[in-house]
Amino acid sequence: MSKTRVYKLAQEIGISSKELMEKLEELDIHVANHMSTLDEEEAELIIELLKDEKVDDLNDKKGELAVEEDDDNIPKIEIGSKISVQNLAQLMDKTPSEVITKLIKLGIMATINQEIDYDVAELVALDFGFKTIKEEVKDETEELIKIEEDKPEDLKPRPPIVTVMGHVDHGKTSLLDAIRHSNVTAKEAGGITQHIGASEVDVDGKKIVFLDTPGHEAFTAMRARGAQVTDIAILVVAADDGIMPQTIEAINHSKAAGVPIIVAINKIDKPDANPDRVKQELAEQGLLVEDWGGDVISVPVSALKKQNIDTLLEMILLVAEMEELKANPDKKAVGTVIEAQLDKGRGPVATVLVQNGTLRVGDAIVAGSVCGKVRAMINDKGKRIKEAGPSIPVEILGLSEVPQPGDQFVVVGSDKIARSISEKRKEKLREEQLKATQKVSLDDLFKQMEQGEIKELNIIVKADVQGSVQAVKQSLEKLSNEEVSVKVIHGGVGAITESDVMLASASNAIIIGFNVRPVAGASSLAETEKVDMRTYRIIYNAIEDIQAAMKGMLDPEFVEEELGKAEVRATFKVSGVGTIAGCYVINGKITRNAKIRLVRDGIVIHEGELSSLKRFKDDVREVASGYECGIGIEKYNDVKEGDIIEAYIVKEKER
Structure with a gap:
């Protein structure tokens, strides 16, 4: 039912809002102010009542207003x-x-x-x-970055951008490993992809760009961003598992983005693999494969045994050829930010995908409300490059702040223009935030008062990259129910700092760290302030813990008891053994049977166990604070000076 505001109704009748409100009082209809709303039926009833009450008076008033409006003297x-x-x-x-x-x-x-x-x-x-x-005001700054249409003769073929989608643990990253002949899975926590990765692959002299999107439903936001920039979607479905909730989600994202889908039926080497069941379930989702008379290409593959990988790549190139993907490399670059993070040594780092034009070192760019100058570009192999053409993913350095993933970036004429556009956009954002926080209506006030019964669970989220912050934030806020409202009051990139702990203390919040660790002073401050600080490497655990806390059904948990920290002062390569870290124990103690965590710039690089602990040439059970020791990490050699080795043991604790 449509509603009308009091002041609009007053204008319609032809009297002032104040007079209308007085008349409503006489009719025993109570409204709070000029902005209050009335139902359509109420409005019609009021017009009728007022006409019945004082028709002449109203007509006189209308006449006066008409005369006034005709009068050119109205300022x-x-x-x-x-x-x-x-x-x-x-x-x-x-x-x-x-x-x-x-x-x-x-x-x-x-x-x-x-x-x-x-x-x-x-x-x-x-x-x-x-x-x-x-008056219509043209925004001059936005005019400066207007993207011009390309002429057909300027367009040249470009590599296809392929997004790999599907359910968690169906083998997306393993398939990419098989394609790239690399091993990414081992680096991922619990074998689960946590960020978007972008990489280039050469097939018979033709390039294909792959985006690996995380499979867990909490990363829907990140996966949706992957679909925005993609040309072809590869839907990975395990032959032994079939269609799962996130597979359906991936299908919907691909359909919404209007991109062609190639189905890779993975794990065909397993004894219980049933590709026909997968095809049947795909048909139920509206994807009819070619074998069954449809138009969706499906390829049975085994990422583990590297079966049919060539056929899959051929199909990608075939679909890309049909799509006639073209771009104009001879213009200023335009593209999308895929991922962004704050690196301690390099500052804000953004992974961007060039969609049109060519991005060069030294270009002034605007990404969302962030500006900067491209100081360096690094490709997916870790090499520095001078320029990147259409469809090429690169890491760029030189931005003023960390941009939001999904933001469009545009190369502009100069630093001055970039700064001006950035300032204008920031101002716009500030205005919107002010408007959101300061526009108060009585209805909202009453709602807030009514919600006095609801308990609020405040959460601060810190993660290693911006995309994870958003994903964790969205999944946690979805957990709100009738009794508890989950509210993420702050989200940021980087280690958990003392200011985060102070904010949590002031607002009675829980801190959730995802792939990050607290800085030295933050842990002790959290103990003093009695702030609950939890760190996770896998997103399900965070969601499950919050859910369990909300339900008050916490089972006995295994908690980490921190034993001590050691700082790496020097590294020594020993043949047949690997890298030995010469360490100084900062606090607590390091024991031989402890589990360890290697932390670099507040971010967890590796978790594992000790292979050796020595004082001089002797093996020892433990080394106390203030002493030096040699530490060997089992099956891991990438240790650098300045790294922190945290030792801990896992204990069972009643909740």
Whole structure:
């Protein structure tokens, strides 16, 4: 049912809002203010009642208003889509406090420098006897980055961008390993992909760019971003498992993005593999494979045994040829930020995918509300390159801040233009946030008062990359139920700092660290402030813990008891043994049977066990704080000076 505001109804009838409200009081209809809403039936009833009550009076009033409106003497003011309270007051030759008083009567709390919408400004102006005219304002800065259409003769073929999608543990990353002849899975926590990776592959002189999106449902946001920039989607389905919830999700994302789908039926080497069942389930989801008379290409593969990988690559190139993918490399680059993070040594680092034009070192760019100059570009093999053409993924350095994944980046003429556009966009964001926080209505106030019964669970999320922050945040907020409202009050990239702990203490929040560790002072401060700080490497565990805490059904848990920390002061390569870290124990103690965690710049690089612990040439059971020792990590040699080795044991604890 449509609703109408009191002031709109007053305009329709032809009287002032104040008079209408007085008449409503007489009719025993109570409204809070000019901005209050009335149902369509109520509005019609009021018009009828008022006509019955004082038809003549209303007609006289309408006549007066008509005469007034015909009168050219009504002062007119020209305003844009938004205007600050101060400027509006100046235009009408009124004091800002008079305008603010009018706004409060309308249920809008605004400060002198805050901007208000045209509709609200029109209402205030009407109350002061002014007529408003809307002026169209062109945003000059946005005009500077207008992306021009390409001429057909300038377009050249470009490599296809392929997104690998599917359910968790169906072998997406293993399939990419088989394609890239590398081993990524071993590096992932619990064998689960946590971020988007982008890589290039050469097939008979033709390039294919792969995006690996995480499979867990919590990363829907990241997977959706993968689908925005993709040309072809490879749907990986395990032959022994069939269609699962995230497979359906991936199908929907691909359909929504309008991209062709190639189905890779993986794990055909397993004894219980049943490709026909997979094809049957795909048909139920509206994907009819070619074998069954449909138009969806399906390839049975085994990532483990590297079976039919060539056929899959041929199919990708075939579909890419049909799609006629083209771009213009001879223009300023335009593309999308796939991932972004804050690196301690290099500053903000963004993984971007060039979609049109060529990105070069030294280009001034704008990505969302962030600007910068490309200082260096690194390709997926870790090599520095000078330029990247269409469809090429690169890591870029030189941005002012960490951009949001999914932001479009555009190369502009100069640093000055980039800064100007960035400032304008930031200002716009600030205005929107101000508007969201300061626009108060009585309805909202009542809602907040009614929610006094609901307990709020405040959470602070820290992760190693921006995409993970968003994904963890969204999945946690989805856990809210009737009794507990889960609210993420802050999300950021990097190690858990003392300021995070202070924020958690002030707002009674829990800190969740995803793939990051607390800095030295943060742990002790958390103990002092009694702040619950939990770190995770796999996202399910975080979600399950929060769910369990909300239900109050926590089983006995295995908790880590930190034994001590050692700082790597030097490294020694020993033939037949590997790298030995010469360490100084900073606090606590390091024991021979402890599990260890290698932390670099607040981010966990490796988790494992000790292979050796020595003082001089002797094997020892433990080394206390203040002493030096030699530490060997089992099956791991990438240790650098400045790394921190944390030793801990796992104990069972009653909750």
